[in-house]
Each structure stands twice: as structure tokens, then as C-alpha cells.
Amino acid sequence: MHANQLTVSPETVRGLVDDQFPQWRGMAVRSVASQGTVNAIFRVGDHLAARFPLQPGDVEATRRWLQAEAEATGELVGRTRFPTPEPVALGNPGPGYPLPWSVQTWIPGVVASDDDPGESTAFAHDLAEFIDDVRAIDTRGRTFDGSGRGGNLQAHxxxxxxCFRHSEQLLDVARLRRIWAAMRNLPRGETKDVMNHGDLIPDNVLVSGGRLAGVLDVGGLGPADPALDLVGAWHLLGAGPRRTLREDLGCDDLEWQRGKAWAFVQAMGLVWYYRESNPAMSRTGRRTLERIVTDAWRVPPRGSSRSVADPG
Structure with a gap:
């Protein structure tokens, strides 16, 4: 999926675990089939997950990143009734793998990409509750750090x-450019940063019986635009449940449209970047864009409560 992507085998993981965490030597090591794009994941026994970054990098920079992820992961533990991973340990480079790696608790469930909850109103209620729970976490004075999604739309x-250039043969780029031209001008107003998960895509959400069973990849937890986690409305929900989530969260027009814009930014990258290396992730992006384009595009003009029509 990435240039110079690292390869991690079960045998390598077995050796690293045995050398660095001898207390787990009796636990089976199993690779986990995943559409994830950041880490190779292996189960260690029944209750642990070892995560190995796939992209090459500087050892100390990677260690700092994993430590920050562990801190963010720990910050969410117990703050919502929905299970999330707990940080357990950090591993070091070793034979067969050149970077630090992490261990978390294993959260059982089926990812939403394999058990689509898109038409479940109950799931929409659950997702809204999770987003509310995350928003309620104290930012402790922190603000958006200026990287990735969650700050100023025009920065993207x-x-x-x-994305438009690479998508010319894949999507209706002319229409998508017009949509972005409207989206990028959505004002942030005076809203303050709140805590967000930051990546509510199907592969990071666990489902059981049409309900939210857990949330993964919580290491990106941090302060950002309150609309950022609304990407889940477009990545995960059909039209009816999407309305339910909006009502539960009490989103006004402007916040709702900014959430749609953040989903648009993410989905545009998924379609072309993973077209060959991760087709399932590319399809996720396409479905999200279809939902956005199908939905009436309405933006409240500055200083007005009225809406404007679809520019497409």
C-alpha cells in the first residue's frame, strides 16, 4: 500500500514477543486479516493485539508517535460504555523488524466493513452517544495541533x-471540484475545539447485532473541529440513520456541512490512493462520496439561517 512498506511475518512477531516479553511465550501469535493501512496487526493470545507500523521511519520519531498514541488511547479508557483498546506495552526494534511497536488489549467484534450497520437506527443512536462521550472529555486547554484533518478546510x-488530478479517470471530478469549491469556504465561526476520535471509518468500528460493539484505532484522540467526528455519518450510515445521528447530536446546518466536508476530504484520498493496493478501502471512499453527492448540498450563507441549493 505504501512505498517501501515493511513486511512483518508471524515468525518475526513470535521472536520479538518471546525476546522482549517472555511472560507471553506460551501465547499463540496469529496474524489478523485487516484492511487497515497503518499497522500490521497480530493477536497475542486471546486478549492482546500487537501493532507494527507498516511505513519505514526514524526509530525515535516512531517511538514518540507510539507513546503519544498510547497516551491518547489511555485517555479514552473508561470514558464511554463502548469498549476501546487499552495500552499495554511498547516493544523495541529487533531481528526482522526495524521499528518500535505497540501492544494493546484485543477488543472482540466484527468491523463495520464486514457487517454493515448503515441502515440500523439503533447503531446511529450508539454512534451519536460515542461521539458525545468523546466530546465530553476535557481538552485541558489543548487545541488542534495543525496536522491532518480537523482544523481549517482550506489548508487541504x-x-x-x-486527489482530483489522480481521480480523473475514476470519478466525476468536474462535479466534485464544484462541491469542494463550496465546502472549502464553510466558516468555522467561534466554535472551540473539542475532543474527537478523528478517524471513524468502517474498519475502526466494531458491530454486533446491528449495534456499536467497540471502537478501534483511538490513538488519534485529540482536540479538533467539533464537526470532525461527523465523518462517521457519511462513512457509516444511510440517509435515515444519518438523520437520527444528527438529531441526537443537535447539529446545526453549518456544523453538519463541515462534517460532510471532512468526510469528503478523507474519501477523495481513499478512492485513488488505495485503488490497487487496498480495493476495499477504495470502495469505502467511493460509497462515502456517493452519499455526499446524493445528499442535497446545502450551505447556510454567512449571516443567514437560510440554505442554498446544490451547486452540482
Whole structure:
């Protein structure tokens, strides 16, 4: 999926675990089939998950990143009734693998990409509750750190141009450019940053019986635009449940449209970047864009409570 992507085998993981965590030597090591794009994941016994970054990098920079992830993961533990991973340990580079790696608790369930909850109103209620729970966490004075999604939409113009250029043969780029031209001007207003999960895509959400069973990849927890976690409305829900989530959260027009814009930014990258290396992730992006384009595009003008029509 990435240039110079690292390869991690079960045998390598077995050796690293045995050398660095001898207390787990009796636990089976099993690779986990995943559409994830950041880590190779292995189960260690029944209750642990070892995560190995796939992209090459500097050892100390990777260690700092994993430590920050562990801190964020720990910050969410117990703050919602829905299970989330707990940080357990950090591993070191060793034979067969050149970077630090992490261990978390294993959360059982089926990812939403394999058990689609898109038409479940009950799931929409659960997802809204999770987003509310995350928003309630104290930012402790922290604000958006300026990287990734969650700050200023216009800061992503360069990335969007890259996405449009690579998508010419894949999508109706002319229409998508018009939509982005409206989205990028959505004002943030005076809203303060709140805590967000930051990546509510199907592969990070666990489902059981049409209900939310857990949330994964919580290491990106942090302060950002309150609309950021609304990406889950477009990645995960059909039209009816999407309305339910909006009502539960009490989103006004502007916040709702910004959430749609953040989903648009993410989905545009998924379609072309993973078209060959991770087709399922590419299809996730396509479905999200279809939902966005199908939905009436309405933006409240500055200083007005009225809406404007679809520019497409």
C-alpha cells in the first residue's frame, strides 16, 4: 500500500514477543486479516493485539508517535460504555523488524466493513452517544495541533488538487471540484475545539447485532473541529440513520456541512490512493462520496439561517 512498506511475518512477531516479553511465550501469535493501512496487526493470545507500523521511519520519531498514541488511547479508557483498546506495552526494534511497536488489549467484534450497520437506527443512536462521550472529555486547554484533518478546510486545497488530478479517470471530478469549491469556504465561526476520535471509518468500528460493539484505532484522540467526528455519518450510515445521528447530536446546518466536508476530504484520498493496493478501502471512499453527492448540498450563507441549493 505504501512505498517501501515493511513486511512483518508471524515468525518475526513470535521472536520479538518471546525476546522482549517472555511472560507471553506460551501465547499463540496469529496474524489478523485487516484492511487497515497503518499497522500490521497480530493477536497475542486471546486478549492482546500487537501493532507494527507498516511505513519505514526514524526509530525515535516512531517511538514518540507510539507513546503519544498510547497516551491518547489511555485517555479514552473508561470514558464511554463502548469498549476501546487499552495500552499495554511498547516493544523495541529487533531481528526482522526495524521499528518500535505497540501492544494493546484485543477488543472482540466484527468491523463495520464486514457487517454493515448503515441502515440500523439503533447503531446511529450508539454512534451519536460515542461521539458525545468523546466530546465530553476535557481538552485541558489543548487545541488542534495543525496536522491532518480537523482544523481549517482550506489548508487541504493542495491535497484535494492532488486527489482530483489522480481521480480523473475514476470519478466525476468536474462535479466534485464544484462541491469542494463550496465546502472549502464553510466558516468555522467561534466554535472551540473539542475532543474527537478523528478517524471513524468502517474498519475502526466494531458491530454486533446491528449495534456499536467497540471502537478501534483511538490513538488519534485529540482536540479538533467539533464537526470532525461527523465523518462517521457519511462513512457509516444511510440517509435515515444519518438523520437520527444528527438529531441526537443537535447539529446545526453549518456544523453538519463541515462534517460532510471532512468526510469528503478523507474519501477523495481513499478512492485513488488505495485503488490497487487496498480495493476495499477504495470502495469505502467511493460509497462515502456517493452519499455526499446524493445528499442535497446545502450551505447556510454567512449571516443567514437560510440554505442554498446544490451547486452540482
Amino acid at each position: 486545497d493542495g491535497w484535494m488538487e492532488t
